[in-house]
Amino acid sequence: MAKVIIVYESVFGNTKMVAESIIEGMRQVSGIEATLGKPKEVDLKQLIGYDAILVGSPNHMGGATRGIRKFIDKLAKINLEGKLAAVFDTYAGGEFEKAVKKMEKQIGEKVPALKLAAPGLSIKVEGMRGPIAEGELPKCKEFGVKIANQLKG
Ligand SMILES: Cc1cc2nc3c(=O)[nH]c(=O)nc-3n(C[C@H](O)[C@H](O)[C@H](O)COP(=O)(O)O)c2cc1C
Numbered sequence: 001m002a003k004v005i006i007v008y009e010s011v012f013g014n015t016k017m018v019a020e021s022i023i024e025g026m027r028q029v030s031g032i033e034a035t036l037g038k039p040k041e042v043d044l045k046q047l048i049g050y051d052a053i054l055v056g057s058p059n060h061m062g063g064a065t066r067g068i069r070k071f072i073d074k075l076a077k078i079n080l081e082g083k084l085a086a087v088f089d090t091y092a093g094g095e096f097e098k099a100v101k102k103m104e105k106q107i108g109e110k111v112p113a114l115k116l117a118a119p120g121l122s123i124k125v126e127g128m129r130g131p132i133a134e135g136e137l138p139k140c141k142e143f144g145v146k147i148a149n150q151l152k153g
Pocket residue numbers: 009010011012013014015016058059060061062063090091092093094095125127128129130
């Protein structure tokens with residue numbers, strides 16, 4: 001059984017919905033156990049038990065939230081050799097992939113042991129509070145399926 005944890009923040013619920021859709025996709029693949037968590041709830045030592053760590057954030061001023069940036073920094077304190085990672089963001093302006101790219105860069109610099117399983121997912125929302133733009137949610141499910149298959153393979 002491959003174990004995945006999705007750690008995310010969400011102010012208005014859109015990034016949470018993305019995280020839940022990713023999990024839905026993952027659960028379509030047998031042999032995957034997926035869990036959701038918030039940065040403040042996750043005990044660092046507990047992460048050792050996972051095969052993959054996914055990190056999701058709304059785009060706040062062109063990057064991930066402070067809580068998520070701090071969480072990624074903290075990952076450097078534990079040995080994550082051999083584990084996979086992937087990131088996702090939600091954005092309301094024209095900033096497609098902006099927070100995703102920053103999170104990937106931060107992981108590359110601060111936690112090089114973590115290898116990216118797939119390029120990050122960036123999901124558009126309609127305005128600050130959402131909702132998630134049409135056609136975007138299926139991408140989340142597909143992303144979940146893709147990562148789950150990679151973990152098995
Ligand atoms: C403080 C704050 C700053 C934001 N800055 C940006 C931004 O720079 N670019 C952008 O595209 N969206 C920005 N947004 C819109 C968020 O990306 C949007 O609210 C978020 O994707 C919704 O996700 P959530 O429901 O999970 O909070 C900002 C939102 C907030 C609350």
